[in-house]
Amino acid sequence: MNKKEFAAGLVLAVVIAMLVMVGWLPLANAVGLLGVACLAWFFRKEGLHRWIKIGVFLCLVPLVFWVATYRPEGFSYPLALSLPGNTEGAPCFELFVNLSKAIVGFCLLFFLWPRLRSDEFIASPIYSFLAALLAPALIVAIAIPVLELHWQPKPVAQMAAFAMVNLFVIASAEEAFMRLLLQQSLRNAVAKVSAHRWLQELFPLLVVTVIFVAIHAGLSGAAVWVYAVAGFLYGLSYTLSNNILYPIMIHFWVNQLHFSLLSYPL
Incomplete structure (x- = not known):
């Protein structure tokens, strides 16, 4: 140590x-x-x-x-x-x-902050940037009709209080668990038995997306589709960038937009 x-x-x-x-x-x-x-x-x-x-x-x-x-x-x-x-x-x-x-x-x-290995895939930064920019809006846009959310803006003080907990408790902790402990570990394990790049990246992404859905929504009901899209995009941003800050940022903005502007909780 x-x-x-x-x-x-x-x-x-x-x-x-x-x-x-x-x-x-x-x-x-x-x-x-x-x-x-x-x-x-x-x-x-x-x-x-x-x-x-x-x-x-x-x-x-x-x-x-x-x-x-x-x-x-x-x-x-x-x-x-x-x-x-x-x-x-x-x-x-x-x-x-x-x-x-x-x-x-x-x-x-x-x-567990990831140490980039020489054989790991990293996409062009523009793809990670586009994912971070577009994913929150896409997820919320899907959630509105599926979960029947409606316009319900909150006071600024409530938005600020939620933002603090959202960033330092919800988004950071959940993404650290999902990406650093689960997705990265699975990726490393698959890489030891297969040199196939698609298998190394896609298998952990899909497995952890299913785990994300099961933890948040169970495996039934309309919310499954929203959490499946969200979990997949959070994981995809990590696959593209190998940077935990991207899924944390996307997760934060999805939660923040939902709470701040729409009916909450579900």
Whole structure:
């Protein structure tokens, strides 16, 4: 472990301890987060034996998902915003700052940020730029009729609060999980058994798109088509660029346009 990693680990441990003490992070999640950091650090090591790497991967994936989604009964993360319902009573939507998910995303970004390999495909930057520019509008345009969304602009303060959580919790963490841990790992695994470029890039993209749909919408209902298009375009932007910032940016703008201008939640 180099000095940079040691310093990051120490800061992470202090932050986690402070969040537990103030009641913003469950103790179980704190322990899981330390496990995620250790496994992610070990997983990124070059020259790791193939079967050991597979074993670490099979432990890391469910642990990341559990830490990001588990919330003990009676516990609530800090509330970022609340949308009132049509009638008096419970709000129609509440957005909490899932600190476990945010820290998981940071750990994956820090430890698994892709190192470009000499044999990896990188498309012309113009294609990545066009994907980032056009994909959010395309996804939202498909979602409006399919999900029967209607015009419902939000106050600027609510847009700003949502943007902060959207960027640092939702988009960054989910794309780090989908692209760096799943798609990139599958791409590397396929590359070891096949020199076929299309198979190396297309197989991970399709598999992770199915996983993205299953996590967000299940595998039935109209929302499947919207999440399938979204997941595919997020993954395609990563395939074209090998840069995690592109899918994060597209994911952010899709969520932000939906929340800011249209009926929300679904």
